[in-house]
Amino acid sequence: MTSDVTATATAAAEPRVVVVTGGSRGLGAGIVESYLASGDRVAACARSVTPEVEAWRASHPDHFLFETADLSRSADAKTFVDAVVARWGHVDVLINNAGVARDGILAMASDDDIDTVVDLNIKGTLYVSRLVTRRMLARRSGSVVNISSIVGRSGYRGLGVYSATKAALDGLTRSMARELGSRGITVNGIAPGYLRTEMSHGLDEGQMDQIVRRTPAGRLGDPGDIARVCQFLTDPRNDYLTGQVIVVDGGLTS
Amino acid sequence: MSTSPEDVRRTVVEFLTLIEKLPEGFADDTPLYADGAGLDSLETAELSATLEDVHGSDPYATGDMPQTLGDIQAFFAAGS
Numbered sequence: 001m002t003s004d005v006t007a008t009a010t011a012a013a014e015p016r017v018v019v020v021t022g023g024s025r026g027l028g029a030g031i032v033e034s035y036l037a038s039g040d041r042v043a044a045c046a047r048s049v050t051p052e053v054e055a056w057r058a059s060h061p062d063h064f065l066f067e068t069a070d071l072s073r074s075a076d077a078k079t080f081v082d083a084v085v086a087r088w089g090h091v092d093v094l095i096n097n098a099g100v101a102r103d104g105i106l107a108m109a110s111d112d113d114i115d116t117v118v119d120l121n122i123k124g125t126l127y128v129s130r131l132v133t134r135r136m137l138a139r140r141s142g143s144v145v146n147i148s149s150i151v152g153r154s155g156y157r158g159l160g161v162y163s164a165t166k167a168a169l170d171g172l173t174r175s176m177a178r179e180l181g182s183r184g185i186t187v188n189g190i191a192p193g194y195l196r197t198e199m200s201h202g203l204d205e206g207q208m209d210q211i212v213r214r215t216p217a218g219r220l221g222d223p224g225d226i227a228r229v230c231q232f233l234t235d236p237r238n239d240y241l242t243g244q245v246i247v248v249d250g251g252l253t254s
Numbered sequence: 255m256s257t258s259p260e261d262v263r264r265t266v267v268e269f270l271t272l273i274e275k276l277p278e279g280f281a282d283d284t285p286l287y288a289d290g291a292g293l294d295s296l297e298t299a300e301l302s303a304t305l306e307d308v309h310g311s312d313p314y315a316t317g318d319m320p321q322t323l324g325d326i327q328a329f330f331a332a333g334s
Contacts, residue, residue, distance in 0.1 A: 134303040179296065
């Protein structure tokens with residue numbers, strides 16, 4: 001993670017309470033780092049503790065909360081959100097980042113492959129969003145960002161299930177924005193292009209080289225590229241921006 | 255805040271006042287929806303969230319659909 005993640009971060013007058021799902025590694029870790037750097041209180045969850053999590057616990061004991069959780073289980077989602085509310089009383093920002101991919105041709109996918117990806121990427125996002133937006137409704141304020149993917153728009157050979165779940169999140173973004181807009185709650189999405197962290201999402205070195213060659217920006221994205229857009233979308237001054245999915249892909253799909 | 259009938263009534267009345275839907279002569283048996291306070295679906299969700307936020311639980315979460323303030327007070331009186 002790079003320190004420039006914080007360069008454009010907006011320092012709020014009061015620390016916000018920011019929930020980041022899947023915040024233990026990769027893109028989620030970059031987002032957590034960005035909000036910690038902007039002085040906010042950050043609650044993250046993932047299925048396991050990582051060295052990054054241990055480091056934040058030590059460096060930000062008053063501003064960082066982590067709970068192990070499998071968000072594909074409704075009860076885990078509730079336990080996590082309850083822990084956040086018990087500690088800080090409310091939630092200002094929700095970043096729905098948790099997701100998993102299983103690569104392979106759909107014709108060969110097992111039930112378990114499909115269930116694993118759908119249960120976390122869609123149902124997990126719905127569980128957390130339901131719980132958190134209830135809290136936001138009670139306060140009539142808040143911001144939600146759903147992290148989807150350009151493959152939800154363009155598709156990608158071997159990522160059919162993952163692509164379907166990411167397209168679903170874009171639909172969720174638009175529906176939630178319509179439901180909650182009149183209550184001062186913004187809901188937007190970010191569709192990242194291919195990040196360095198995609199190496200763990202089933203794409204091999206050859207595929208990644210090909211993507212770089214086709215990307216106008218001439219590089220893969222990094223978590224900071226996405227974290228800065230999260231900060232922009234959740235800046236309270238930008239409350240006229242809702243229901244949109246911002247593509248952040250170095251121009252790949254332009 | 256406690257879940258006494260008085261405190262629950264205060265929460266509901268404050269909420270209805272906030273959204274400018276407090277009917278004249280609002281009573282424990284006044285309907286919360288059509289022909290009463292006229293709550294729509296989003297306002298019902300807000301009331302549900304507000305009850306949970308203030309009193310720690312709410313009748314809507316159990317799948318029940320309270321029709322009146324009295325129904326909500328009865329839920330809390332039952333110790334739910």
